[in-house]
Amino acid sequence: MKRGHKAVIEAGTLLPVLCDTLFTRWSSMSTEWDDGIRQGGKAPKKGSAQEAAPVGVNPPSAEAEMDEAQRFSEQQRVRREKLARLQAEGRDPFAVVRFDQTHHSAELKAAFEALEKSGTVPEGQGARIEGVSVAGRIMSFRDGGKASFVDLQDRDGRIQLYINIDDLGAEEYAHIKTFDRGDIVGVTGFVFRTRRGEISVHVKTIQLLTKGLEPLPEKYHGLQDTEVRYRRRYLDLVMNPEVMETFKRRTKIVSAIRDYLDSREFIEVETPILANIASGAAARPFITKSNALNLQLYLRIATELYLKRCIVGGMERVYDMGKNFRNEGIDIRHNPEFTMIELYQAYTDYKGMMELCEGLVSHAAVKATGATKVNYQGTELEFAAPWRRVTMIDAVKEYGGPDFKLISTDEEARALATERGLEGELKKKLKDCTKGDILNAAFEKFAEKNLIQPTFVMDYPTDISPLTKQKPGDPTMTERFEAFIYGREVANAYSELNDPIVQLDRFRQQAREKELGDDEAYALDEDFVSSLEVGMPPTGGMGIGIDRIVMFLVDAYSIRDVILFPTMKPDLG
RNA sequence: GGGCCGCUAGCUCAGCUGGCAGAGCAGCAGACUCUUAAUCUGCGGGUCGCAGGUUCGAUGCCUGCGCGGCUCACCA
Numbered sequence: 001m002k003r004g005h006k007a008v009i010e011a012g013t014l015l016p017v018l019c020d021t022l023f024t025r026w027s028s029m030s031t032e033w034d035d036g037i038r039q040g041g042k043a044p045k046k047g048s049a050q051e052a053a054p055v056g057v058n059p060p061s062a063e064a065e066m067d068e069a070q071r072f073s074e075q076q077r078v079r080r081e082k083l084a085r086l087q088a089e090g091r092d093p094f095a096v097v098r099f100d101q102t103h104h105s106a107e108l109k110a111a112f113e114a115l116e117k118s119g120t121v122p123e124g125q126g127a128r129i130e131g132v133s134v135a136g137r138i139m140s141f142r143d144g145g146k147a148s149f150v151d152l153q154d155r156d157g158r159i160q161l162y163i164n165i166d167d168l169g170a171e172e173y174a175h176i177k178t179f180d181r182g183d184i185v186g187v188t189g190f191v192f193r194t195r196r197g198e199i200s201v202h203v204k205t206i207q208l209l210t211k212g213l214e215p216l217p218e219k220y221h222g223l224q225d226t227e228v229r230y231r232r233r234y235l236d237l238v239m240n241p242e243v244m245e246t247f248k249r250r251t252k253i254v255s256a257i258r259d260y261l262d263s264r265e266f267i268e269v270e271t272p273i274l275a276n277i278a279s280g281a282a283a284r285p286f287i288t289k290s291n292a293l294n295l296q297l298y299l300r301i302a303t304e305l306y307l308k309r310c311i312v313g314g315m316e317r318v319y320d321m322g323k324n325f326r327n328e329g330i331d332i333r334h335n336p337e338f339t340m341i342e343l344y345q346a347y348t349d350y351k352g353m354m355e356l357c358e359g360l361v362s363h364a365a366v367k368a369t370g371a372t373k374v375n376y377q378g379t380e381l382e383f384a385a386p387w388r389r390v391t392m393i394d395a396v397k398e399y400g401g402p403d404f405k406l407i408s409t410d411e412e413a414r415a416l417a418t419e420r421g422l423e424g425e426l427k428k429k430l431k432d433c434t435k436g437d438i439l440n441a442a443f444e445k446f447a448e449k450n451l452i453q454p455t456f457v458m459d460y461p462t463d464i465s466p467l468t469k470q471k472p473g474d475p476t477m478t479e480r481f482e483a484f485i486y487g488r489e490v491a492n493a494y495s496e497l498n499d500p501i502v503q504l505d506r507f508r509q510q511a512r513e514k515e516l517g518d519d520e521a522y523a524l525d526e527d528f529v530s531s532l533e534v535g536m537p538p539t540g541g542m543g544i545g546i547d548r549i550v551m552f553l554v555d556a557y558s559i560r561d562v563i564l565f566p567t568m569k570p571d572l573g
Numbered sequence: 574g575g576g577c578c579g580c581u582a583g584c585u586c587a588g589c590u591g592g593c594a595g596a597g598c599a600g601c602a603g604a605c606u607c608u609u610a611a612u613c614u615g616c617g618g619g620u621c622g623c624a625g626g627u628u629c630g631a632u633g634c635c636u637g638c639g640c641g642g643c644u645c646a647c648c649a
Binding site for chain 2: 332
């Protein structure tokens with residue numbers, strides 16, 4: 001992937017005077033460009049004058065400029081030359097500031113078909129919509145000596161342009177033939193249907209609005225290279241319509257979730273991303289630093305403890321939908337930054353959260369796909385309520401694991417773990433594990449992967465649920481569920497623990513876990529405990545992984561396919 | 574972190590056992606007034622991911638590194 005960034009022209013192609021002007025102008029811009037490139041753009045591929053040159057000092061020497069010229073491809077040079085000519089002729093496309101669209105491609109096609117069906121078009125005449133203007137990117141050219149066809153792509157799709165020399169005159173027609181794939185144009189004209197049946201815009205005027213300086217990927221195969229697709233998502237969006245569709249659908253899902261909650265009187269709030277203590281989940285945080293405070297801070301791993309403070313404060317129903325950051329591995333289901341919604345509702349419990357979860361997800365499914373049944377990677381998933389409910393203990397037994405109803409002590413559980421080969425699933429040394437740890441391990445080993453249709457797994461061990469209320473009558477278990485779809489956890493909810501004295505004990509137990517080597521044990525947040533002392537009503541709370549829900553609803557194999565700019569290592573070398 | 578695979582023209586891909594680097598699209602020049610992967614004629618275009626090594630000779634073999642993908646492990 002070899003690409004140039006600085007504007008360089010070939011001297012021989014232009015008048016010397018023009019040449020001087022352009023070199024001066026572009027040289028003065030180039031330092032700015034360098035800054036931009038260093039911030040977020042693509043670094044130059046090899047060791048080079050550009051890398052060595054101090055940033056923001058002097059413009060590169062003429063020698064360095066010529067060096068730069070060497071690393072443009074032939075096609076990049078041609079496009080820069082075309083741009084230079086346009087600018088010399090006073091037709092700088094980058095000087096254009098606005099273009100008013102009357103329509104987008106899809107609505108134009110819909111309107112035209114509606115007109116044809118309306119029966120108002122006189123016999124023997126073709127339908128027409130006069131006075132339209134559209135804008136977009138040129139995706140392909142079928143040019144002829146006196147008439148050409150162009151595929152124009154805008155936000156909603158493509159529409160064909162018909163360009164005829166009779167409408168524009170020979171000079172303008174010749175000018176248009178210098179346009180390239182990837183250029184952005186605005187046209188005016190009327191809509192008609194060609195003899196071959198394609199709804200098209202018969203162009204009366206056409207204006208270049210932006211020159212594309214880089215050749216587009218191939219029109220037929222498009223952009224396939226996964227790495228380039230993720231690194232340069234803008235190209236992926238241009239070339240792959242299904243990618244555009246995926247992200248439009250993601251937006252619909254997010255909107256549907258907000259609508260659902262807003263209509264149930266939830267208040268959307270924003271809690272801190274920069275945190276003194278990263279708590280509320282079992283995960284390692286990213287560490288950052290405030291210069292002003294000379295203080296180490298963490299990026300949040302959950303919003304839970306702040307949202308519960310809002311409940312203490314009396315908001316009753318709150319949610320925060322936003323990014324969380326977990327300093328962990330990356331794979332098809334995990335991106336270091338991901339979007340989660342957490343919501344809390346006073347005066348209900350985890351069963352209330354189940355109903356909310358079913359309702360919310362099936363609502364999003366309908367809004368995004370039109371149905372509650374969705375095909376995911378060849379498997380039909382049914383999101384309509386009610387979802388299956390099963391206790392963790394029953395699920396383990398059902399899928400071939402041991403019967404934990406027969407186990408009462410940690411010793412028995414540890415013996416069982418050895419017997420059933422569960423050591424590999426445990427985070428701690430076997431001797432430090434409780435019955436709860438081993439039940440959880442057994443669940444992950446036997447049950448999890450089998451939970452294909454949406455399922456609530458209820459009643460988690462207290463040991464692994466430090467923010468959750470215990471079950472009445474069984475202090476070893478809590479009122480917690482996780483929702484599983486296609487073997488993946490998508491939601492986690494509790495009857496929230498609101499007893500500050502018990503909560504402090506649970507945090508202290510987590511501190512002991514940390515000493516036993518669990519570097520993901522929950523961190524103690526004393527102010528949060530203080531807030532519970534003020535008094536939190538009985539409350540149900542839930543977190544839902546938005547990216548994972550989106551994956552199911554857009555049939556994405558990898559989480560990177562639903563995140564516009566997934567985390568990547570820098571592209572060096 | 575382990576294993577496997579990939580990295581060749583702007584893009585999509587060939588490239589045999591180590592012997593002058595290829596095609597299609599795109600680009601350039603020309604023809605063509607209803608094309609749609611338009612067509613026809615001609616022409617350019619390469620740091621074969623990077624660095625070493627072996628060899629008379631390396632895109633190919635060896636070693637190391639980089640980035641990506643899949644997978645296992647870790648991890649919600």
